[in-house]
Amino acid sequence: MEASGTAETDNMKFRIVYDGPALDNHEMDVRDLAPALLALSDVFEEAGKTLYGTKAVVSVKINASFKAGSFGIDLLASSPSWLKSAVEFFSGDTASATLNLIAFLGLCKVAGGKTTKGLIDLIKWIGSRKVKKIQNLPDSNVQIFIDDESEVFEKEVIELYKNYKLREALQEVIAKPLEKEGIDSFAATGDDGETFISVTKSQANFFYVERLDDSILSESTVEKALQIISISFHEGNKWRFSDGSSTSFLAEITDQKFLNEIDLMNLNFSKGDMLLVDLKVTQYMSGESIKTLYEVVHVKKQINPQRQIDFPFE
Numbered sequence: 001m002e003a004s005g006t007a008e009t010d011n012m013k014f015r016i017v018y019d020g021p022a023l024d025n026h027e028m029d030v031r032d033l034a035p036a037l038l039a040l041s042d043v044f045e046e047a048g049k050t051l052y053g054t055k056a057v058v059s060v061k062i063n064a065s066f067k068a069g070s071f072g073i074d075l076l077a078s079s080p081s082w083l084k085s086a087v088e089f090f091s092g093d094t095a096s097a098t099l100n101l102i103a104f105l106g107l108c109k110v111a112g113g114k115t116t117k118g119l120i121d122l123i124k125w126i127g128s129r130k131v132k133k134i135q136n137l138p139d140s141n142v143q144i145f146i147d148d149e150s151e152v153f154e155k156e157v158i159e160l161y162k163n164y165k166l167r168e169a170l171q172e173v174i175a176k177p178l179e180k181e182g183i184d185s186f187a188a189t190g191d192d193g194e195t196f197i198s199v200t201k202s203q204a205n206f207f208y209v210e211r212l213d214d215s216i217l218s219e220s221t222v223e224k225a226l227q228i229i230s231i232s233f234h235e236g237n238k239w240r241f242s243d244g245s246s247t248s249f250l251a252e253i254t255d256q257k258f259l260n261e262i263d264l265m266n267l268n269f270s271k272g273d274m275l276l277v278d279l280k281v282t283q284y285m286s287g288e289s290i291k292t293l294y295e296v297v298h299v300k301k302q303i304n305p306q307r308q309i310d311f312p313f314e
Helices: 030-052 081-091 097-105 119-126 155-162 164-173 201-207 256-263
Strands: 009-019 059-062 072-080 133-136 141-146 149-154 185-189 197-200 215-230 239-242 249-253 274-286 289-303
Touching (some): 030 155, 030 164, 072 097, 097 155, 119 141, 119 149, 119 201, 141 155, 149 155, 155 164, 215 289, 256 289
Antiparallel strands (some): 009 072, 009 185, 059 072, 141 149, 185 197, 215 239, 215 274, 239 249, 274 289
């Protein structure tokens, strides 16, 4: 792997290759290539944040030697020079921060003169099997047990494995292109082809990640006056309400007594009507976003907004 660091950046070249009958003419559809390259940039960005902190900016660019129509792409990974110095100071590692990152991802076999096993190796080794046990070792490495086997990986590789956003991007780099008819393998090298990391079409499924389950962050039930914006009488459909804030929201009504009164036509609604309700508000994490669900669990009363003047009784 060739270093081309300057005073400002720590640059490392590496190469990725897609191969198969569809690429016999050394051509790859840009509709397949472009998303993979964009996702590769996300892989490096997430890896840099995971291992070196949120201030570490690691970017990937197509190197000047790239030729349109080639299925082998020369790339340049760059990180700030201060990051290289920090890694050397704290770890005593003579390999650059960028080279370490490429090795931890598994896009090259050798870093700083030593052979490494990276994220791609870990994913391939686990495959579709279930992990039995994970053990932290005194040297900060991690031993993983599956069936009657075990392998030791550096803790940084384990951290990359657990990063959902990174794994989702890596899926786009490796698994998605290998779905295409005639593209049979993905490979990467950091030493001009002396050693290769490769993934075959039969291994592509290992790189898909399941969508994370939604997790509840908070739940609360409050008494609120809600103005009806729109009504739906179809089962399971939600009503739109306003609570006086700038935006309206949809809420499911689960008060069966209230719904029965509607079915019996004992309730009539006019424009501007309000309901005093017990409103359940649930916040949950979906992917990387916070979402909110609203549920009317009990309707206390219907309020007519038209105000009338009372007689001046004694």
